[in-house]
Amino acid sequence: MTIEKNYDLSKLNTFGIKANAKYFVELKTEADLVELFGLQEFKDNKKIFLGGGSNILFAKDFDGIVIVNKLKGINVLEEDNENVLVRAMGGECWQDFVDFTVERGYWGIENLALIPGTVGASPIQNIGAYGTELKDSLFNVEAFPIEGGEKKVFSLEECELGYRDSVFKNKLKGKYFIAAVTLKLSKKEKKNLSYKILAEYLEQNKIEVKSPKDISNAVALIRKSKLPDPKVLGNAGSFFKNVFIDQDKLDKLQENYKDIPFFKEEGTIKIPAGWLIEQCGWKGKRVGRVGVHDKQALVLVNHGGATGEEIMNLANEIIASVKDKFDLVLSPEVNIV
Numbered sequence: 001m002t003i004e005k006n007y008d009l010s011k012l013n014t015f016g017i018k019a020n021a022k023y024f025v026e027l028k029t030e031a032d033l034v035e036l037f038g039l040q041e042f043k044d045n046k047k048i049f050l051g052g053g054s055n056i057l058f059a060k061d062f063d064g065i066v067i068v069n070k071l072k073g074i075n076v077l078e079e080d081n082e083n084v085l086v087r088a089m090g091g092e093c094w095q096d097f098v099d100f101t102v103e104r105g106y107w108g109i110e111n112l113a114l115i116p117g118t119v120g121a122s123p124i125q126n127i128g129a130y131g132t133e134l135k136d137s138l139f140n141v142e143a144f145p146i147e148g149g150e151k152k153v154f155s156l157e158e159c160e161l162g163y164r165d166s167v168f169k170n171k172l173k174g175k176y177f178i179a180a181v182t183l184k185l186s187k188k189e190k191k192n193l194s195y196k197i198l199a200e201y202l203e204q205n206k207i208e209v210k211s212p213k214d215i216s217n218a219v220a221l222i223r224k225s226k227l228p229d230p231k232v233l234g235n236a237g238s239f240f241k242n243v244f245i246d247q248d249k250l251d252k253l254q255e256n257y258k259d260i261p262f263f264k265e266e267g268t269i270k271i272p273a274g275w276l277i278e279q280c281g282w283k284g285k286r287v288g289r290v291g292v293h294d295k296q297a298l299v300l301v302n303h304g305g306a307t308g309e310e311i312m313n314l315a316n317e318i319i320a321s322v323k324d325k326f327d328l329v330l331s332p333e334v335n336i337v
């Protein structure tokens with residue numbers, strides 16, 4: 001394992017932001033992991049684990065050690081007539097994991113097709129899309145404490161998964177390295193077409209769902225038509241989380257905004273953050289080298305050469321205008337470092 005110094009991270013974050021790390025290493029084997037925990041540069045410095053860099057904003061240079069997770073491997077642990085446990089190492093590309101499962105006809109994560117990034121990052125924010133979340137299929141997470149010690153296996157409950165949230169973003173933030181994730185998938189048909197856009201797409205295109213692959217293919221096509229490709233336009237997907245409010249607040253908002261979209265979910269009311277941002281006039285707006293995507297107001301973009309600070313300034317302006325207009329506070333989904 002080689003330690004690099006003053007390493008340029010611009011190709012390792014999908015925003016394409018130029019930021020340097022004081023130290024940089026790549027983890028390729030479990031032996032590297034053991035070596036890493038013994039390194040003085042690791043012990044003495046701030047540390048951050050990185051997967052595909054698709055949910056991170058480097059607001060400035062990182063004065064510590066960045067460790068990129070390249071631990072690979074996917075295998076079936078056990079199965080019966082109904083279910084199957086499939087384990088993937090954290091450095092696997094999430095889409096390769098989806099492909100592995102749908103190719104074998106296992107149901108569970110087909111709606112999560114084409115989410116960028118790695119398996120190891122998937123529990124951090126409980127990735128979700130098209131009516132499904134990781135928590136619907138997660139069995140356990142294997143993780144090593146960063147301060148040293150034995151591997152811990154977190155059960156689904158211990159991961160405390162919520163909307164774009166987990167224990168790893170809260171009380172255990174920065175405390176564990178996620179080495180592997182095991183999912184419990186179904187061998188019996190278990191399609192989830194609750195998401196309107198997906199159901200409509202299948203109907204309009206006369207696609208009869210016979211396998212999970214039919215769904216993952218459809219989701220991939222819809223996603224490609226809606227989201228900017230980070231290789232073309234730097235971005236980290238949704239920059240902000242949707243906003244959850246109670247009925248009183250909704251009643252107040254409806255006095256001024258009769259057409260405000262909302263979704264009642266498990267005792268709370270979700271307001272799409274993209275709509276709030278759009279109403280403030282930000283959709284498609286460009287400010288110097290940064291901007292808001294013209295098709296999806298939740299996505300902030302780097303038009304080229306932007307710094308993390310420029311993205312943050314834009315994000316703060318958006319937060320202030322949404323607060324001003326709706327008295328609602330947006331919070332970032334992206335991890336800001």
Ligand SMILES: Cc1cc2nc3c(=O)[nH]c(=O)nc-3n(C[C@H](O)[C@H](O)[C@H](O)COP(=O)(O)OP(=O)(O)OC[C@H]3O[C@@H](n4cnc5c(N)ncnc54)[C@H](O)[C@@H]3O)c2cc1C
Nearest residue numbers: 051052053054055117118120121127128129178236237335
């Ligand atoms: C175009 C686009 C579309 C997207 N669409 C969606 C979507 O539909 N749904 C959704 O939920 N997300 C979406 N995202 C966000 C992103 O893809 C996910 O959050 C993904 O799980 C991030 O994976 P990553 O490997 O790139 O994580 P990174 O950005 O590398 O890391 C994210 C965070 O996790 C930590 N981390 C990473 N790996 C580990 C590890 N092994 N152990 C401990 N900590 C770790 C990092 O330190 C960081 O804080 C999208 C992003 C883009 C660019």
